[in-house]
Amino acid sequence: MSDASIVTHHRVCHLCEAMCGLVIKTEGETVVDIRGDRNDPLSRGHVCPKAAALKDIHEDPDRLRKPLKRVRSAVGKYQHVEIEWPEALDLAADALASTIQQFGVDAVGAYFGNPSVHNYGMLTHQRNLFRHIRTRNRFSATSVDQLPHHLVSMWCFGHMLLQPVPDVDNTDYFLMLGANPLASNGSMWTVPDVRRRLKALTSRGGKLLVIDPRRTETAELASEHLFIQPGSDAAFLLAVLHVLFRDDLIKPGPLAAFTDGLSEMGESVTALTPSWASALTGIPSGDIERVAHEFAEAEAGICYGRMGVSTQAYGALCQWAILVINVATGNLDKLGGSLFTLPAMDQVANTNPGGFARFTSRARGLPEFNRELPAATMVEEIRTPGEGQIRLMFTGAGNPVLSTPNGASLDEALEEIDFMISVDPALNETTRHADVILPPSSPLEHDHYDIGFHNLAIRNTARYNPPVFDKTEGAMHDWEIFTELGNRVASKLNLKPLPSQPPHALVDMALRAGPYGDATEWQLSIEKLSEHPSGIDLGPLEPSCPERLQTPDKRIHLAIPELLADIDRFVTEMSDRVDSYRLIGRRHVRDNNSWMHNHQRLMKGRPRCQLLMHPDDVAKEGWSAGMTVSVASRVGQVDAELAPSDEMMPGVVSLPHGYGHGRSGTRSGIANRHAGVSCNDITDDQLVDALSGNAAVNGVPVRLSAAGG
Ligand SMILES: Nc1nc2c(c(=O)[nH]1)N[C@H]1C(S)=C(S)[C@@H](COP(=O)(O)OP(=O)(O)OC[C@H]3O[C@@H](n4cnc5c(=O)[nH]c(N)nc54)[C@H](O)[C@@H]3O)O[C@H]1N2
Ligand SMILES: Nc1nc2c(c(=O)[nH]1)N[C@H]1C(S)=C(S)[C@@H](COP(=O)(O)OP(=O)(O)OC[C@H]3O[C@@H](n4cnc5c(=O)[nH]c(N)nc54)[C@H](O)[C@@H]3O)O[C@H]1N2
Ligand code: SF4
Ligand SMILES: [Mo]
Numbered sequence: 001m002s003d004a005s006i007v008t009h010h011r012v013c014h015l016c017e018a019m020c021g022l023v024i025k026t027e028g029e030t031v032v033d034i035r036g037d038r039n040d041p042l043s044r045g046h047v048c049p050k051a052a053a054l055k056d057i058h059e060d061p062d063r064l065r066k067p068l069k070r071v072r073s074a075v076g077k078y079q080h081v082e083i084e085w086p087e088a089l090d091l092a093a094d095a096l097a098s099t100i101q102q103f104g105v106d107a108v109g110a111y112f113g114n115p116s117v118h119n120y121g122m123l124t125h126q127r128n129l130f131r132h133i134r135t136r137n138r139f140s141a142t143s144v145d146q147l148p149h150h151l152v153s154m155w156c157f158g159h160m161l162l163q164p165v166p167d168v169d170n171t172d173y174f175l176m177l178g179a180n181p182l183a184s185n186g187s188m189w190t191v192p193d194v195r196r197r198l199k200a201l202t203s204r205g206g207k208l209l210v211i212d213p214r215r216t217e218t219a220e221l222a223s224e225h226l227f228i229q230p231g232s233d234a235a236f237l238l239a240v241l242h243v244l245f246r247d248d249l250i251k252p253g254p255l256a257a258f259t260d261g262l263s264e265m266g267e268s269v270t271a272l273t274p275s276w277a278s279a280l281t282g283i284p285s286g287d288i289e290r291v292a293h294e295f296a297e298a299e300a301g302i303c304y305g306r307m308g309v310s311t312q313a314y315g316a317l318c319q320w321a322i323l324v325i326n327v328a329t330g331n332l333d334k335l336g337g338s339l340f341t342l343p344a345m346d347q348v349a350n351t352n353p354g355g356f357a358r359f360t361s362r363a364r365g366l367p368e369f370n371r372e373l374p375a376a377t378m379v380e381e382i383r384t385p386g387e388g389q390i391r392l393m394f395t396g397a398g399n400p401v402l403s404t405p406n407g408a409s410l411d412e413a414l415e416e417i418d419f420m421i422s423v424d425p426a427l428n429e430t431t432r433h434a435d436v437i438l439p440p441s442s443p444l445e446h447d448h449y450d451i452g453f454h455n456l457a458i459r460n461t462a463r464y465n466p467p468v469f470d471k472t473e474g475a476m477h478d479w480e481i482f483t484e485l486g487n488r489v490a491s492k493l494n495l496k497p498l499p500s501q502p503p504h505a506l507v508d509m510a511l512r513a514g515p516y517g518d519a520t521e522w523q524l525s526i527e528k529l530s531e532h533p534s535g536i537d538l539g540p541l542e543p544s545c546p547e548r549l550q551t552p553d554k555r556i557h558l559a560i561p562e563l564l565a566d567i568d569r570f571v572t573e574m575s576d577r578v579d580s581y582r583l584i585g586r587r588h589v590r591d592n593n594s595w596m597h598n599h600q601r602l603m604k605g606r607p608r609c610q611l612l613m614h615p616d617d618v619a620k621e622g623w624s625a626g627m628t629v630s631v632a633s634r635v636g637q638v639d640a641e642l643a644p645s646d647e648m649m650p651g652v653v654s655l656p657h658g659y660g661h662g663r664s665g666t667r668s669g670i671a672n673r674h675a676g677v678s679c680n681d682i683t684d685d686q687l688v689d690a691l692s693g694n695a696a697v698n699g700v701p702v703r704l705s706a707a708g709g
Pocket of ligand 1: 114116119141144307397398400402403404423424426428478585586592593594595657
């Protein structure tokens with residue numbers, strides 16, 4: 001290749017929450033090189049193996065380039081055939097409008113998946129369609145993920161998006177539960193190059209303590225790791241609080257001036273001793289005592305918990321207890337503790353604070369949050385007859401058949417509904433049920449500003465990048481699909497369509513009106529950011545309370561009645577918890593939930609969809625490595641290859657999620673050759689955090705047997 005024909009582009013990676021800056025070189029229509037952008041003030045050159053897969057996503061021959069319509073073939077089997085955009089959009093809009101006219105808006109069900117938060121056009125333009133469809137049957141990946149974080153922040157800080165971010169670079173003591181950032185690259189915590197940052201913590205004499213039922217990659221790097229019984233973290237956290245109160249270690253410092261409810265917390269944990277917690281968690285009570293003291297005595301400390309403590313039956317209780325520990329030790333809003341961001345496009349200022357239980361689901365009475373119902377009740381809302389039953393399903397950037405609990409039942413239920421529409425570039429386990437699939441342009445064909453994750457980043461920065469490639473002729477961006485569909489539905493229902501400007505125009509307005517905008521010396525705008533393609537550094541996170549709090553009285557509220565009551569639920573339920581093998585999940589740095597298994601460079605190496613089990617358990621069952629084990633739960637059964645590993649806590653087994661490919665009617669050649677099984681065929685839709693409605697995909701009781709035995 002001649003250097004003259006090589007073009008250099010700057011781009012921020014949108015695949016996970018880390019927001020790594022990239023430098024992408026292209027020659028003609030081909031990506032020839034992808035590497036880290038050293039000038040990015042946040043990621044400073046870091047990338048993970050998935051960055052190179054941006055090329056594969058763009059070039060993937062299985063990626064849909066034209067809309068598909070599902071038709072019945074001569075022999076009665078369904079198949080998808082390509083159609084033109086106008087026909088596809090009309091088909092979808094007709095179905096939406098006639099469903100609404102016949103059955104009302106609640107007859108439309110909608111599920112939005114994780115990539116919708118990583119696609120800024122989807123974030124800005126979803127409302128162009130859903131403004132006309134204010135259905136109660138809205139679901140998203142939030143309720144299989146971070147819902148407890150939002151609920152607790154809404155209650156305690158006054159806004160669901162006001163999330164404390166671990167200030168890892170300045171801390172002395174990092175107490176981490178249920179997170180594996182070495183695989184995930186950080187979550188609710190945008191922290192590119194987390195490995196180096198955690199290593200730096202231990203090198204400077206600080207401590208990283210990981211609490212996890214599996215000795216993960218992160219635990220390997222930690223100063224200390226403690227196994228914990230899945231689902232029992234609240235006991236550990238409440239007992240730590242017990243020790244803090246009992247031993248007079250409560251030192252909220254400046255937070256005391258604007259915090260309410262600490263003393264109520266003290267009263268609520270008087271009976272929750274380390275020895276009580278030890279019996280439930282498996283962590284020796286001496287260790288609980290010691291950790292409480294170490295944490296309280298650290299100059300600056302972070303208590304942080306993620307997936308493993310959110311997607312379990314006590315997710316909200318755990319996130320709240322974590323927050324209270326941080327406040328009680330004066331580690332919130334403090335350097336080296338957890339801090340709030342002030343991003344250039346300030347979502348906290350620009351969005352509604354959230355709301356809870358303003359209505360409940362028809363079938364199970366589960367609460368809404370932010371006008372979404374828990375994904376774990378989607379199937380019931382499809383199957384329960386009556387007013388409000390889902391007749392038409394819409395999915396956008398989601399694969400809930402593989403990603404939501406009891407996915408097998410959703411797989412069946414999607415066949416029972418009248419019509420299904422998917423906005424998705426893949427013909428996969430979910431979209432194979434769709435009557436019409438509307439595939440967006442490739443990520444490299446549209447521009448990007450990260451609306452979501454600057455809100456969670458360890459440093460305030462801003463970065464806007466134009467597309468790497470021109471959009472292929474006839475292709476549509478996600479935002480254009482939502483706009484066009486919205487316009488068509490509005491015209492069919494005689495409603496006023498929403499005006500539409502491209503996403504960058506909306507972001508430009510928000511930037512100019514924002515905390516670094518026209519009224520400041522920064523003068524941030526899309527134009528200014530375009531002049532700095534590696535991004536602009538807006539400085540480190542700083543203490544910002546009480547001003548940053550969004551509660552009307554600018555105070556932190558800790559004594560939330562619903563959460564105080566949830567302590568009793570926890571104590572009661574744990575006292576009669578039955579002994580059983582418990583299933584937990586796991587992530588691998590080359591996976592991304594269910595949707596990046598169709599790229600050879602990410603799938604090479606050892607098979608990953610194996611059942612991990614402690615060697616003592618394997619010996620006790622009389623089993624051996626490599627055999628097939630059936631894992632069964634209340635809802636189903638899957639067979640997986642057994643991989644003994646002393647990474648596992650005895651009594652706990654682990655399967656990754658996002659597998660279970662190879663189903664008929666899908667178009668993912670490589671993924672289908674690495675099919676694996678879907679662990680969500682055995683996670684239980686009835687197993688939720690009863691308070692928040694979040695799915696409990698971790699800690700699922702399972703029965704094991706030798707397959708065929
Ligand atoms: N058992 C278990 N289950 C889990 C988890 C777990 O740890 N264990 N994790 C949970 C978590 S945290 C999450 S976030 C969910 C994820 O679950 P989902 O949010 O449903 O996401 P994926 O399954 O990854 O599917 C993503 C879909 O988006 C499509 N897509 C990708 N990019 C774009 C785009 O730019 N535009 C459009 N329109 N579509 C796009 C892909 O083709 C794919 O179909 O899974 C949850 N499920
Ligand atoms: N490579 C890669 N990166 C990703 C993703 C991916 O699929 N692959 N997904 C992205 C998404 S959508 C998200 S939400 C984030 C998630 O980011 P993380 O939360 O860091 O992800 P996990 O690796 O699932 O870490 C959860 C940990 O909780 C542990 N765990 C399970 N049950 C319990 C429990 O009861 N108690 C405790 N203490 N621990 C428990 C598990 O063993 C696991 O180590 O990652 C994001 N980044
Ligand atoms: S860590 Fe995340 S943002 Fe960074 S290169 Fe990997 S996938 Fe992209
Ligand atoms: Mo997630």
